[in-house]
Amino acid sequence: RSNRRAYAYLLIPSDDTLTPIARRRLAAIREFSELGAGFRIAALDLELRGAGNLLGGRQHxxxxxxxxxxxxxxxxxxxxxxxxxxxxxxxxxxxxxxxxxxxxxxxxxxxxxxxxxxxxxxxxxxxxxxxxxxxxxxxxxxxxxxxxxxxxxxxxxxxxxxxxxxxxxxxxxxxxxxxxxxxxxxxxxxxxxxxxxxxxxxxxxxxxxxxxxxxxxxxxxxxxxxxxxxxx
Incomplete structure (x- = not known):
């Protein structure tokens, strides 16, 4: 923080054991690494989890x-x-x-x-x-x-x-x-x-x-x- 740069190491199983959704989530973390990219990661996560009829004609x-x-x-x-x-x-x-x-x-x-x-x-x-x-x-x-x-x-x-x-x-x-x-x-x-x-x-x-x-x-x-x- 401040003038100190921090690092985080994420340990994952071998790539062969990852589900397709898990691979996409990891790809998103790699691609959207800049400051303020949290919204795009959250939007992708919403779509992966299932946004239901969010953009459809039926709402509640x-x-x-x-x-x-x-x-x-x-x-x-x-x-x-x-x-x-x-x-x-x-x-x-x-x-x-x-x-x-x-x-x-x-x-x-x-x-x-x-x-x-x-x-x-x-x-x-x-x-x-x-x-x-x-x-x-x-x-x-x-x-x-x-x-x-x-x-x-x-x-x-x-x-x-x-x-x-x-x-x-x-x-x-x-x-x-x-x-x-x-x-x-x-x-x-x-x-x-x-x-x-x-x-x-x-x-x-x-x-x-x-x-x-x-x-x-x-x-x-x-x-x-x-x-x-x-x-x-």
Whole structure:
């Protein structure tokens, strides 16, 4: 500690007697040795132990009430505000559409690789980056399974929503609710045209657009994206 460097020696049985999971844990310790790498080791351990339906459409308790994606974004925002001591001015779009979001082990079998892909998807900041990552994943791994395509479209909706001041996009029993922040950058005339155009979209004060009949899973993302593009 302090100015003294410490060493720890871990004694293990011969490699032949180790289980595959044990080998992966040891590989993670070797790879993630820098300061602050504890989170990545913990995330890998969670996946090895079994994360259940953590990234799926079914959740429990307060996470079920607000959605896993919204829960994570609220947590990240609170941590950042506590760290900086000031409120974040940018509106982050929380999305809860009750669809599966994950990279299946059958698509990418290496846990560490899947964690890196999750980070890449979450780090996209433009539609061009989403499209480029989509093509890259297809080139490397083949056709994307539905849960991975859902992840990519979530990233696209988050980008479109942030640019328009959308606070949340939520799938409910009544349809799809798109709620705007008071500083939302939208054209009121476009809203009037959209609501009056027979598209099944209604406006609920103070700042919510509702797509009354929730589209099928196949057209879910494209329907929401079209609305967000219409109001820009």
């Amino acid at each position: 308790g307060h996470i079920e009430a607000i959605g896993f994606d919204l829960y994570c974004q609220l947590l990240e925002r609170t941590i950042e505000e506590l760290r900086t001591g000031e409120e974040l001015p940018e509106v982050e779009t929380a999305i809860s559409l009750k669809v599966d979001l994950k990279i299946p082990a059958g698509f990418i079998d290496e846990e560490l690789h899947r964690l890196r892909i999750y980070k890449q998807i979450a780090s996209t900041r433009s539609e061009a980056e989403v499209d480029a990552l989509y093509r890259d994943l297809e080139d490397r791994f083949g056709e994307l399974p539905p849960p991975v395509r859902n992840l990519m479209e979530y990233a696209r909706l988050r980008i479109l929503g942030r640019a328009r001041g959308v606070m949340s996009i939520e799938r409910t029993a009544q349809g799809i609710d798109i709620k705007f922040h008071e500083t939302a950058r939208i054209d009121p005339e476009r809203i009037v045209e959209l609501v009056g155009g027979g598209s099944g979209v209604t406006f609920a004060p103070p700042a919510t657009l509702r797509l009354q009949s929730a589209p099928s899973r196949a057209g879910l993302f494209s329907s929401i994206e079209n609305i967000l593009r219409e109001i820009a």
